[in-house]
Amino acid sequence: MSKAIDKAYARIRSGIVSGELAPGQHLKEEELAELCDVSRTPVRDALRQLEADYFVERRDNQRVFVASWTEDDIDDIFELRAMLEGFAAGRAAEHITQGQLIQLRHHHEAIVKGVGANGLIDSDVFLENNRAFHRLIWDAARSARLAAMLQRLVEQPVVMRTLVTYGAKDLARSISQHDEILDALSHGDRAWANAAMTSHILHAQRVYHSAAAEQVAAQ
Numbered sequence: 001m002s003k004a005i006d007k008a009y010a011r012i013r014s015g016i017v018s019g020e021l022a023p024g025q026h027l028k029e030e031e032l033a034e035l036c037d038v039s040r041t042p043v044r045d046a047l048r049q050l051e052a053d054y055f056v057e058r059r060d061n062q063r064v065f066v067a068s069w070t071e072d073d074i075d076d077i078f079e080l081r082a083m084l085e086g087f088a089a090g091r092a093a094e095h096i097t098q099g100q101l102i103q104l105r106h107h108h109e110a111i112v113k114g115v116g117a118n119g120l121i122d123s124d125v126f127l128e129n130n131r132a133f134h135r136l137i138w139d140a141a142r143s144a145r146l147a148a149m150l151q152r153l154v155e156q157p158v159v160m161r162t163l164v165t166y167g168a169k170d171l172a173r174s175i176s177q178h179d180e181i182l183d184a185l186s187h188g189d190r191a192w193a194n195a196a197m198t199s200h201i202l203h204a205q206r207v208y209h210s211a212a213a214e215q216v217a218a219q
Helices: 003-018 029-036 040-052 071-095 098-113 123-141 144-154 157-162 168-186 190-218
Strands: 056-058 064-066
Touching: 003 029, 003 040, 029 040, 040 056, 071 123, 071 144, 071 168, 071 190, 098 123, 098 168, 123 144, 123 168, 168 190
Parallel strands: none
Antiparallel strands: 056 064
């Protein structure tokens, strides 16, 4: 992609992930061109790529909207991620280096230290280090194809938003699961690493549904 297309793609995707561009919102090329500070042509190309990556959807009238997700869509995303990332963790257990384990512990410790006395966490610290933790495991799995598939799943907005809905209890459990994943990787145990990561992702799925249910009840 050209620099202008890259710029438009990154800006629009960022807006979708953050919620600035809401699910179901009609995306108009002229407005997006102004938002991204590019012409309409790269916006048009960026929208095609975002459609291929499931961030936007094109309806029969060819108008483009921020993608909306049904409960089945959301469950598909989490369950596919659980299968693929569990498999990646299993592979990583057999290939991970001591240097990568040190980096994983660094990111894990940064998350732990970022938790305040009230059980809350700096969301930027959480997002940055949690993302790095998981991507290091993908790298250790030594499969570019697997990493590319996970990249598309993990960057779906429903997954990104889940990371900032954790309460103190859920956060403590997530940290404990990271500990177990690290133990499994350190011991080179493929089955254990796979099971620990799968459980971790399915826990995130439960957190998402709990948070969604609470929002509905509060309305």
